[in-house]
Amino acid sequence: MSKGLTLTVIFQAQSLNFGEGIANISELKKLTRGDGNLYTFVSRQCLRYDIVRLGSMLYNWNTQVVDKSKGTVQFKDDCSIKDSEEMDLFGYMKTAKKGGDDKGGSNIRSAVARLSHAISLEPYRSDMDFLNNKGLADRIGEHPNLANVEQHFSFYTYTITIDLDKVGKDGDVDLDKEDKFKRVKQLLSILKVLNRNIRGRQENLAPLFIVGGIYDIPNPFFLGRIRLNYKSNKPYIDSNILKQTLETKIFDNSIEKVTSLGMVSGIFDNEEELKSLFKDENYSIEKFFDNLQDGVKAYYGV
Template sequence: MNKALTVSIIFKASSLNYGEGTANVSELKKFHRGNGEVYSFASRQALRYDIVRLGNQFFDWNLDVVDKSQKVVQFKEDCTIVDSVEMDLFGYMKTKVKQGADKRSAVVRLSHAVSLEPYRSDFEFLNNMGLATRIKENADLATLEQHESLYTYTLTLDLGRVGIDGEIELSNEEKANRVKQLIEITKHLSREIRGRQENLAPLFIIGGMYPIANPFFLGRISLKNFDTRILDTAQLASVLEQSAFGKSLHALTKVGLVGGVFANEKEITELANTVSIEAFYQNLLHEVDNYYKVLV
């Protein structure tokens, strides 16, 4: 039977993604809610970029698979998922003049990483005085919007589609390796931005292996209190009461938690089987191995 994994993660970081900006002001990517609050976010494209960057850094993922053909920057026509973990997991589109395009939809689905705490119009004023004074020139000025917050994003992956593209099918061992590499990357995820390296590693993670590829916990994670960081467990509990194809979500779900982050830690541990972040990941890696071994 086909299986999928989904995890929703909370991490703490600062100012993860900037947009176009105005004049010398760099503006965060953000959106307004109906209650007037403003929330910053890192786009799913930004998360993908850093996952692929770390895939190359940690596991030597092949990045030499892009060129400019048909006047478009895209994946090379002769490259396949055999050559590229990125093409396998995140899909591709190769356009051809008057022939349409070869497409592969993404196996891995990412949401934006959305802040759980509202943006309060904080700014950082900066200049390049250190360089300017060396040559006795006036410094250039700039302003950055700044927002430190807890953020949450969701990753969903259909295990049955990994390593299969048309007539190409990789070995189950290679499929498992690619999925496990992706899982390891999320455990150590970081983002390099404007001279900083932000730690996107989980403080809280919920999910597991399920009979369908559905982001069960997406949109169900929020804070009840910003000051003391009380996680709203009622929404998550209501999801865990559901079933999928006759399987109890509560029975299939684990929670990984870093202690001391949330004021209602005891309440969180009562949601589902709660373990350390490391134990959560080791269990997920073990389940991936078991899934692909059964297919042999």
Template sequence: MKKGLTVSVIFKAQSLNYGEGFGNISELKKVSRGDGNQYTVASRQCIRYDIVRLGAEIFNWNLQVVDKSKGTVQFKDELTIADSQEMDLFGYMKTGKKTESSQGGSDTRSAVIKLSNAISLEPYRSDMDFLTNKGLADRINEHPNLANVEQHLSYYTYTFTIDLSRVGIDGEIEITNEEKCKRVLEFLEIVKILNRNIRGRQENLSPVFAIGGIYNIANPYFLGRIKLNSSKEGFKIDTKVIDDVLESTFLGNNIKDDTYVGINEGCFINKNKFEEKLGDRVLGVNSFFDNLIKFVKKYYGV
């Protein structure tokens, strides 16, 4: 039976992903919107990088899976998803080698876990940080070098979606249900404590808010539906758009019936709005993920 797990999260962090920049200015990656504002972006690639990094550090995920035997860095031909959690969960492409009798081609697997970019929920206001290496330069009586770095402290949101029926299956290869379950649970544990090392800082990307559940289709229901409203009292999550999603149906099933919310106390001032809508399915963030873990174990019969 097909099932899809999807969660949209909010976390709070600063200056997560830089582009190439120019001169002595380091620019954050940004997108522009029709409201006239710019919003900073942490790409799905950088989120994937840190998930895989923590998978190796905490759960000993196998990262010795790449080479350059065909002129480009890619996954080794002889390895399969049975050898690599990364290849299983995030997909791969192995290019074929052209010969006199063959034009090559590619062997690909689309990602089982789909990640979105993380987009800031607060607009970028051109904050800059002026830096020098004065401490080093003074040691040898030299003039310091100067740099300008864009800075942005904001709440961010991203979404992940997992097609549970595709985990651990690739053509004729299929791993055990125990290993399928283990890989999904390890991913969820990583999301709970996700962090990013950047420019001497370690930023905390662990969720302060999460909404989602396990549904009859792998669809990112709440992607693009998370918005913040600010006031002197604090931040509110805009519940109007979310309410419309909760009241929608698919194949006769109401989305609300399978949806849970995790929210940390003190981060947002309108937790009661979710409690009015979802009752006892509004939990703390840790309890929210514990609930997902319980459902995943049940799905795989572990």
């Protein structure tokens, strides 16, 4: 039976993903909800970009697998998941060039590791930052250029779900179990220290809170189940939603038995209440990833 690994993360960061903007205003990517509020978000493509960037930097992932031989920037025809961790984990589409005997069509591999957008847990309140390049302009006696940049400092949440059975498998390619484990292990290590370089800043996307585990099916159980509120100006996570989610049964097995929690102490006001939902003895982020890594290792039998 195929196993699925899923984890849902909360991190805290500022102004992570901008759209095209209007005139000299840089606009954050935003969503509108039924409560009338705007929430900023970090696209899944943005998260993937930084995961692959760190994969290349920390683990020498091969990113030289792209060309434009068919008029479209895409993965090379002669490259497979054996050559690229990115193609293996996040999928690909290779279009065929129409003409001659080529009937067109596409060669597609669905993502094995599926990311959601990272959505802010606090509404955007139209904060702006006024910028200019006065320092440079003064050097040559010119007037500075002006810019306005939207700013949002918030908690964010995203979910990643990995189909462990499909890692390292694509058509005739079937990597050995050690390589499969290695790729998932590296991905988990990257998520633990995930960061983003943007506009002269390096933002920390590492988990402050994380929940998940390895389940009988690849399903994002905690996606959309994270709600943040404030009490006496301190943030707390809605534990009732988490408790109800933990009651979910798959093939008559409750997911509560295989779900773990990790958090950075001192961030959320109801820390002890959250811990009471789980049976772990150690609730550190590091311990959470250690347990998950052990579970993946056991699944692949390495």
